[in-house]
Amino acid sequence: MCGIVGLFLKTSRHEPELGRLTALMLEQMRERGPDSAGFAVYGDDKDDRTKLTVLSEGINTDWGEVCSQLETALNGAVTHRMVLDHAILETALDGTDVRDWIIKNVPKSTVLGSGHAIELYKAVGDPRLVAERYGLADRAGTHAIAHTRMATESAVTTAGSHPFSTGKDSCLVHNGSLSNHNLLREILESKGESFQTENDTEVAAGYLAWRLREGDTLVEALERGLDELDGFYTFCIGTRDGFAVVRDPIACKPAVMAETDDWVAMSSEYRAIAQLPDVGDAEVWEPEPARIFAWSRT
Amino acid sequence: MTSLDLSTGSLRDVNAALQTAESGEFVITHPQGAHALACGLNASVEVKIEGPVGYYCAGMNQLATVLVDGNAGTGLAENIMSGSVTITGNAGQSAAATGHGGLVVIHGNASARCGISMKGVDIVVGGNVGHMSAFMAQAGNLVVLGDAGDDLGDSIYEARLFVRGSVASLGADCIEKEMRPEHLEFLTTCLTESGMDADVSGFRRYGSARTLYNFQPDDVDAASESTERSDG
Numbered sequence: 001m002c003g004i005v006g007l008f009l010k011t012s013r014h015e016p017e018l019g020r021l022t023a024l025m026l027e028q029m030r031e032r033g034p035d036s037a038g039f040a041v042y043g044d045d046k047d048d049r050t051k052l053t054v055l056s057e058g059i060n061t062d063w064g065e066v067c068s069q070l071e072t073a074l075n076g077a078v079t080h081r082m083v084l085d086h087a088i089l090e091t092a093l094d095g096t097d098v099r100d101w102i103i104k105n106v107p108k109s110t111v112l113g114s115g116h117a118i119e120l121y122k123a124v125g126d127p128r129l130v131a132e133r134y135g136l137a138d139r140a141g142t143h144a145i146a147h148t149r150m151a152t153e154s155a156v157t158t159a160g161s162h163p164f165s166t167g168k169d170s171c172l173v174h175n176g177s178l179s180n181h182n183l184l185r186e187i188l189e190s191k192g193e194s195f196q197t198e199n200d201t202e203v204a205a206g207y208l209a210w211r212l213r214e215g216d217t218l219v220e221a222l223e224r225g226l227d228e229l230d231g232f233y234t235f236c237i238g239t240r241d242g243f244a245v246v247r248d249p250i251a252c253k254p255a256v257m258a259e260t261d262d263w264v265a266m267s268s269e270y271r272a273i274a275q276l277p278d279v280g281d282a283e284v285w286e287p288e289p290a291r292i293f294a295w296s297r298t
Numbered sequence: 299m300t301s302l303d304l305s306t307g308s309l310r311d312v313n314a315a316l317q318t319a320e321s322g323e324f325v326i327t328h329p330q331g332a333h334a335l336a337c338g339l340n341a342s343v344e345v346k347i348e349g350p351v352g353y354y355c356a357g358m359n360q361l362a363t364v365l366v367d368g369n370a371g372t373g374l375a376e377n378i379m380s381g382s383v384t385i386t387g388n389a390g391q392s393a394a395a396t397g398h399g400g401l402v403v404i405h406g407n408a409s410a411r412c413g414i415s416m417k418g419v420d421i422v423v424g425g426n427v428g429h430m431s432a433f434m435a436q437a438g439n440l441v442v443l444g445d446a447g448d449d450l451g452d453s454i455y456e457a458r459l460f461v462r463g464s465v466a467s468l469g470a471d472c473i474e475k476e477m478r479p480e481h482l483e484f485l486t487t488c489l490t491e492s493g494m495d496a497d498v499s500g501f502r503r504y505g506s507a508r509t510l511y512n513f514q515p516d517d518v519d520a521a522s523e524s525t526e527r528s529d530g
Contacts, residue, residue: 251410251429254372256390270371271331271352284350284369286390286409288447289429 002175003029003148004162005267006236007276008243008295013262014277018043019139023131024275025267026146030127032268033148036161037130038122040171040238043141045117050095050168053120054087055158058108063087066106073101083134085158086112086121095168103194110159110196115169117142117240122161142297145238147173153181154199164202166193167209169240174201175268176232176253184228204229208237222246222292236266244294251289258282264295299323304332316362319343331371336364342381353390356383359400375402378419384493391428394421397438403492410447413440416457422492432459433469441488443496451504455511459504460485462496471510475503 005025009015019041026037044051056063067078067089076093087109091098095114102111113120121134127148131137136146147162154160165171178184181200184207189195193206207229211221218239226246234253237244245266247255257266258273260282265273273279287293302312305328316324316336326347329335333352336345339362347355350368357376364375369387378397388406395411397419404412404421410428413421418437429447432440435457445463452469458481459472468474485498 251391254390256371269331269333269352270350270369271333274330274350285388285407286428289410 001032001150002162003032003268003272004146004173004175004234004236005029005272006143006145006173006238006243006245006265008143008238008264009262010264010295010297011262015043015142016140018141018144019135020137021276022139022144022146023137025265025272026127026131026136026148028272028275029146029148029268033150034126035151035156036122036124036149036158037127037147038120038149038161038163038173039131039134039136039144039146040113040118040120040163040165041136041139041141041144042117042169042238042240043119043139045142045240047116048092049090050093050098050114050116051119052089052091052095052098052102052114053112053118054089054102054106055110055112055122056082056085056087056106056108057110057158058106061106061109063089066102069105070098070101073105074098083121085123086134088119100194103196113163113165113169113171115165115240118165118169118171118238120163120165120171122163123158124156124161142241143238143243145171145173145236145243153177153201154197157197159197160199162201163238164199164205165209166195166202166206167212170205170209170212170238172201172205172208172235172237174204175234175255176248178204178229178231178233180230200231204233204235212239218242218244218296219292219294222294226290226292234268239296241298242294242296244292245287246292247287247289249290255287256284257287257293258284266293299325301325301327304328304330304335309333309335313337316343316345329368333371336362339364339381350387359383369406374404375400375419378402388425394419397421399438401491403494407444413438413457416440420488422488422494424494426463429466430469432457435459439484439488441485441492441501443494451506453510454506456506458484460501461504462500462502465502465504468504471507472504473507475505477501477503 078091162173163171178200181203234255323344331352337357342361347366353371354373356364360379366385371390374389374393375383378400380400382401384403389408391409393408394402405424407425412427412431414433422441426444432451436455442461446465448466449469451472
């Protein structure tokens with residue numbers, strides 16, 4: 001099954017309560033995905049600094065020491081703060097270089113996301129507890145994407161939870177399953193993408209990251225994805241300043257969208273959207289199959 | 299009239315109250331997208347739901363009259379047997395799926411697979427219907443005032459489909475058919491009953507070419523003297 005929610009603020013009015021609203025939406029999707037949950041929040045965007053969210057499953061990993069080694073290896077300052085088992089690194093260095101260095105040099109760690117605005121948290125367990133533990137409700141920002149997981153294609157692990165991000169500031173949540181992910185993974189690896197799990201959704205995230213890196217706009221990348229990603233999917237995608245929803249041409253996996261002057265929201269079920277302010281004034285619709293719905297903040 | 303508030307009462311209690319009533323009028327407030335609301339009603343009660351509902355609202359309806367003032371999620375009035383279900387807004391996918399009888403009126407748009415496997419229900423949609431609507435439809439009428447998406451009536455058996463706007467594409471074995479006086483007469487009655495205002499002369503009719511299935515209506519009752527297939 002799986003439940004997905006996305007909230008994209010078109011104005012600054014609700015930015016201080018982005019996390020609180022996203023948590024209310026996520027709570028409604030608990031039954032759809034009781035085994036794990038995750039969320040990505042976009043906020044505190046700075047051009048000259050990259051944030052990396054790293055899942056640290058090695059209990060003896062000293063992130064202060066890791067940062068020192070990184071500073072020596074890449075010749076630039078790196079700071080860190082811990083949110084339970086997630087290390088948030090901040091640096092003016094190139095995010096891709098830091099990501100690659102961590103993957104190569106820090107055992108039992110998974111780089112969940114990196115970019116100027118994104119922070120990404122995920123864990124195994126009741127979605128309500130995951131949201132509480134990682135402080136979703138207190139976070140401010142411009143847009144957020146969250147997921148409750150009922151695993152089908154890969155194991156119930158934190159690294160296998162959504163959202164998935166492989167490119168800068170891009171992330172994706174998925175309800176469904178892809179059938180050509182093994183082939184696509186090999187193709188993408190030959191094009192320089194690297195993957196950290198066996199999960200099908202990570203391949204979709206990697207696909208989009210590759211297309212965006214090649215210069216596609218988000219809409220162009222998704223149009224191409226409709227041809228090349230085979231399987232069942234409702235995707236909700238975040239980029240640094242954008243938000244998109246797309247469903248496969250058959251559209252068996254549910255999705256509902258709503259929009260007001262202040263926000264755009266999507267979810268697997270309306271009851272998540274029902275939590276949002278001024279929802280009575282919202283336009284509500286089911287997104288058509290194979291059609292890309294996209295918004296951006298300019 | 300009985301008012302039931304879903305912001306204070308449980309969904310189970312509200313449904314139990316509706317399902318055990320033998321008559322009367324009910325107003326449900328604050329539905330907040332709740333699933334399976336007003337399902338399994340089996341008496342001539344009148345239910346008004348003030349706000350949007352989730353999946354499978356008014357499923358398996360018999361005799362009852364259900365009005366939703368808002369939108370509905372997947373599976374509105376699924377397997378409706380009789381009575382009527384009306385919504386003022388949009389319906390999610392598979393509205394009135396497998397419906398055996400009764401009337402389903404959607405004033406907004408209906409998403410994919412509206413009337414899939416319909417078996418006798420009448421469905422009236424004020425807006426558009428999504429792809430694969432009336433897939434494997436067996437009996438009943440689907441009336442669409444707006445446009446129909448791809449593959450309308452794919453693998454259709456004997457239902458009648460009336461569309462006023464464009465049809466993106468017809469599904470396998472679905473063809474356009476002539477509008478005869480009895481079809482115009484049906485549409486006039488059906489639209490009036492549904493509270494829809496539309497000129498019946500603007501509709502086109504679609505149905506089965508009957509090349510995909512081997513069922514012969516005459517076989518239903520070997521004693522009948524029917525010499526001609528009922529033309530859908």
